[in-house]
Amino acid sequence: MIRLALPTGDLREPVGKLLARAGLAANEYVRGSRSYVTTNGDDGIQMRVFREKDIPIQIALGNYDLGVCRLEWVEDLTQRYPTDAIVRLRDLGVGRRSLYVAADAKRDGDIRDWTQLAGLRIVSEYANIAEALAMGLRLSSYRVFPVWGSAEAYPPEDADLALIAADNEADVRRLRLAPLHRLLESSVWLIANRESVAKGDLGSVVESLTALGGPANGRPRLMMPLSPAAASRRPMRRSVDGGGVVRMALPDGHQQKHAVAALEAAGLRLDGYSATECVARPRSGVAGLTAKVIRPQDMPQQVALGHFDLAVCGRDWLLDHLYRFPSSPVQEAVDLGLGRYSVAAVVADDLPVDSLDGAIELWREGKNTVRVASEYANIADNCAREHHLPRYKVIPIGGASEGFVPEDAELLIEGTETGATLAANRLKAIDVLLESTACVIVHRGPVADKKRPLLDEVLPRLRRAGSVAQAGEA
Numbered sequence: 001m002i003r004l005a006l007p008t009g010d011l012r013e014p015v016g017k018l019l020a021r022a023g024l025a026a027n028e029y030v031r032g033s034r035s036y037v038t039t040n041g042d043d044g045i046q047m048r049v050f051r052e053k054d055i056p057i058q059i060a061l062g063n064y065d066l067g068v069c070r071l072e073w074v075e076d077l078t079q080r081y082p083t084d085a086i087v088r089l090r091d092l093g094v095g096r097r098s099l100y101v102a103a104d105a106k107r108d109g110d111i112r113d114w115t116q117l118a119g120l121r122i123v124s125e126y127a128n129i130a131e132a133l134a135m136g137l138r139l140s141s142y143r144v145f146p147v148w149g150s151a152e153a154y155p156p157e158d159a160d161l162a163l164i165a166a167d168n169e170a171d172v173r174r175l176r177l178a179p180l181h182r183l184l185e186s187s188v189w190l191i192a193n194r195e196s197v198a199k200g201d202l203g204s205v206v207e208s209l210t211a212l213g214g215p216a217n218g219r220p221r222l223m224m225p226l227s228p229a230a231a232s233r234r235p236m237r238r239s240v241d242g243g244g245v246v247r248m249a250l251p252d253g254h255q256q257k258h259a260v261a262a263l264e265a266a267g268l269r270l271d272g273y274s275a276t277e278c279v280a281r282p283r284s285g286v287a288g289l290t291a292k293v294i295r296p297q298d299m300p301q302q303v304a305l306g307h308f309d310l311a312v313c314g315r316d317w318l319l320d321h322l323y324r325f326p327s328s329p330v331q332e333a334v335d336l337g338l339g340r341y342s343v344a345a346v347v348a349d350d351l352p353v354d355s356l357d358g359a360i361e362l363w364r365e366g367k368n369t370v371r372v373a374s375e376y377a378n379i380a381d382n383c384a385r386e387h388h389l390p391r392y393k394v395i396p397i398g399g400a401s402e403g404f405v406p407e408d409a410e411l412l413i414e415g416t417e418t419g420a421t422l423a424a425n426r427l428k429a430i431d432v433l434l435e436s437t438a439c440v441i442v443h444r445g446p447v448a449d450k451k452r453p454l455l456d457e458v459l460p461r462l463r464r465a466g467s468v469a470q471a472g473e474a
Contacts, residue, residue, distance in 0.1 A: 001044055001045070001046050002044055002045045002046070002065050002066065002201065002202060002205055003045075003046050003048065003063070003064040003065050003066070004045055004046065004047045004048070004064065004067070004068070005047075005048055005050050005055045005058050005059065005064040005067035005069075006029060006047055006048065006049050006067075006068055007049070007051070007052045007055060007068060007069050007070075007188075008049045008050065008051060008052075008399075008400045009051070009052070011052070011068075011069075011070075011094075011095055011188060012029065014094040014095060014188070015092075015094070015095075015188065018068075018092055018094065018209070018212055021212055022208035022209050022211070022212055023208060024045065024205070024208065029047060029049065048064065048403050048407075048408075049403055050398075050400050050403070051398035051399040051400050052069045052070060052073050052398075053073050053076070053125075053398045054397050054398050054399075054400075055067040055068070055069040055073065056073050056074045056076075056077040056078075056086060056191065058408070059085070059191055059192065059193050060077065060081070060083055060086050060193070061085075062085070062193050062195060062196070063407075063408055064193065065192060065193055065196035065201075065202055066191070066193075066196070066202060066205065066206070067190075067191045067192070068092065068188060068189070068191075069188065069189065069191065070097070070165075070186050070188055070189070071088075071091075071184070071186045071187060071188075071189050071220060072126060072129070072184060074086060074088065074189065075126075075129060075184060075186075076126045076127070076128045076129050077128070079128035079129055079132045080128040085193060085194050086191055086192075086193070086194070087191065087192045087194050087197050088191055089189070089190045089191060089192055089206060089209075089210060090189065090190045090209070090210040091187050091188075091189055092187070092188045092209065092212060093187065093188075093212070094187065094188045095186075095187055095188035096167075096185075096186070096187040097165050097167045097186055097187070098165070098166065098167075098168070098182050098183075098184060098186060099126065099129065099163060099164070099165055099182070099184040099186060100165075100169070100172050100179045100180075100181065100182055100183065101133065101161055101162075101163055101179075101180045101181040102152070102155070102161065102162050102163075102164060102172050102175075102177035102178060102179050102180060103155055103156070103160065103161055103162075103177065103178050104155040104156035104176070104177065104178070105173065105176050105177055106156075107156060107178075111137075111161075111181045111225050112137075112225060114161060114180070115137050115139060117160060118141050119141045119142065120134070120139055120141070120142040120143070120160050120161065121142070121143050121145065121158070121159040121160045121161070122134060122142060122143070122144050122145070122159065122160070122161045122162070122163060123144075123145040123147055123154040123155075123158070123159035123161070123163070124144070124146070124147065124151050124162065124163035124164070125146070125147060125148065125149055125164075126163055126165075127144055127145075127146035129163060129183070129222065130144045130146075131144055132222060133163065133183065133222075133224070136222070136224035137224075137225060145158075147294070147295060147297075147298045148295040148298055148398075149295045150252065150280070150293065150294045150295050150298075151163065151164050152164050152175040152176075152177055153280040153281070153292055154294075155177065157247070157307070158292075158302065158307045161180070163183065164177075165186070166179075169182075175280075176280070182223065183222055183223055184220065184221075184222055184223065185220055185223075190206070190210060192206070244288060244450030245288055245289075245290055245451075246288055246289050246290070246310070246451050246454045246458065247290050247291075247292070247307070247308045247309050247310075248284075248289060248291045248292075248308065248309065248310050248312075248458075249291070249292055249293075249294050249299050249303070249308040249310070249312070249313075250263075250270075250273060250282065250291050250292070250293050250294075250311075250312055251293070251294075251295070251296040251299070251312055251313055251314075251438075252278055252293050252294075252295065252296075253295070254339075255296050255312070255313065255314060255339055256273075256275075256278060257275050258336065258338035258339035258438045259273075259312040259438060260273065260274055260275055261338055262336045262438065262462065262465050262466065263312075263465075265464075265465035265468055266461040266462045266464065266465040267461060268284070268286065268289075268458065268461065268462075269285060270282035270283060270284050270291055271283040271285075273291065273293065278293055280292065280293050281293075286454070286458070288454050289454060289458065292308075296313040296314055296317050297317050297375075299311040299312075299313040299317065299441065300313070300317060300318050300321035300322070300330050300441060301321060303330050303442065303443050304321070304325070304328045304329055304330045304443065306443060306445075309442065309443065309451060309455065310333065310440055310442045310455070310458070310459070311441050312336070312438060312439070312440055313438070313441060314339065314436045314437070314438060314439070315332065315335075315434070315436045315437055315438075315439050316343050316376060316415060316436040317376075318330065318441055319434065319436075320376045320377070320378045320379050321378070323378035323379060323381070323382045324378040329443050329444050329445050330442070330443060331441065331442060332439045332440070332441055333439075333440045333441065333442040333459060333462075334439060334440035334459065334462045334463050334466050335439050336437060336438040336440065336462070336465065336466040337437055337438075337466050337467075338437060338438045338466075339436075339437055339438040340435060340436070340437045341416060341417040341435075341436055342415070342416055342429070342432045342434070342436070343376065343379065343413065343414070343415050343416075343432070343434045343435075343436055344413075344416055344429035344430075344431060344432050345359075345383065345411060345413060345429065345430055345431040345432075345433060346402075346405065346411070346412040346413070346414050346416075346422060346427050346428065346429050346430070347359055347405060347406075347410065347411060347412070347427065347428060347430055348405050348426065348427060348428075349423075349426045349427055350426070351406075351428075353430060354430055355431055356383075356387055356430055356431040358430075359410075359411070360387055360388070360389060363389070363410060364390055367391075368391070369391040369392060369393055370384075370389055370391065370392040370393070370410045370411060371392070371393050371395055371408065371409040371410055371411070372389075372392055372393065372394050372395065372409060372410070372411045372412075372413065373394075373395040373397055373401060373404040373405070373408065373409035373411070373412050373413075374394070374395075374396070374397065374401065374412065374413035374414065375397055375398065375399060375401060375414075375415075376413055376415075377394055377396035379413055379433065379434075380413040381394050383413060383433055395408070402414070402421055402422060402425040403425060405425075405427055412427070413433065416429060440459070440466075442455075442459075
């Protein structure tokens, strides 16, 4: 059986068409089924759906023979872990875009000018490529902020440069950023595990897919800027606010509707942030209050660093952060009582157990290492230690989690509301680890005098909104 890793998200349609043209039936994949695993018995192929960033890792580990993903994720992995375990077979000619280094549109210029800024802050989903960029620019002082997404929202207040993916320079400008340098030309590639290629069992599948791609060009490489010594015309300086502005982080994704409901109940309407609209910087009607939309997963760290005064995120991500950084200065200030869901221990539905302790006893008899997969890597590690798993390995993943069990993990720590996706993937929840709701988090350090009056106004309004929401649920 050949194991093929496929991407979820916006690549489903173009990749699905490629599979169809290659004669590889993948109807459930094209339709966006809740099931993340499809077996095609006629072709001897098992297809598994992943978040793109996880595909090169699975190929490098040998868990999958073939993978389809954009080249940027392969490059990001190999920048940190140089390996010859991944073979780049062919550019499949779809999903073309580039990685751009960008700055705030009002402060563009030459990328080499930015090298003069002490402590240059670079934000990106592609943290390993960002590190390579910093070294290529010979920066003496810099910080890379890894984020789950929405890197374009961070400059200029929370980062100086953002490394982002975009179709072209015009798309970068539409994000209110100035493209300074195109670092990598990317597209969807067919990649393979080297050992699987050496065994010679992939021939017909590889031939079918590579026949659809463009010419087999050499491996694209990072296009580093010229040496910074060649130009340093105007040192950059950061603009500094007066210190009286209260900064609030708001979530995108499925938590957005709950944050909107809480803000409306608190009388804090923001233009550009509603159930149907989401701009990076919603306009607040409250003097001195500014807002920015970022990923909930990144909020605890951003508040801990002092970039935001308060944020609306799920308690699950706060707890995941605190398990990793127990002395972090972030704390929950308000339980908004909205967006309730469970973070549960999940196993295959044919495992003959009905509790996590029962599963652990079963695994202990087998004396094998238990693989624990989760987006919540720190909650997963804490769970394994609290339940005294004798031998375990935590597999941090980016999403599309339900397909990992049972082939690639024995245990999944996953957020679930209805359980429909678990059932579609023949999984079951055997223990609830925590109940998560939307909450307001703050920095527990001293508050600047100029910010205190506004915080003393906003937080009580959010507390009242949370009390109303919880009373409604009761």
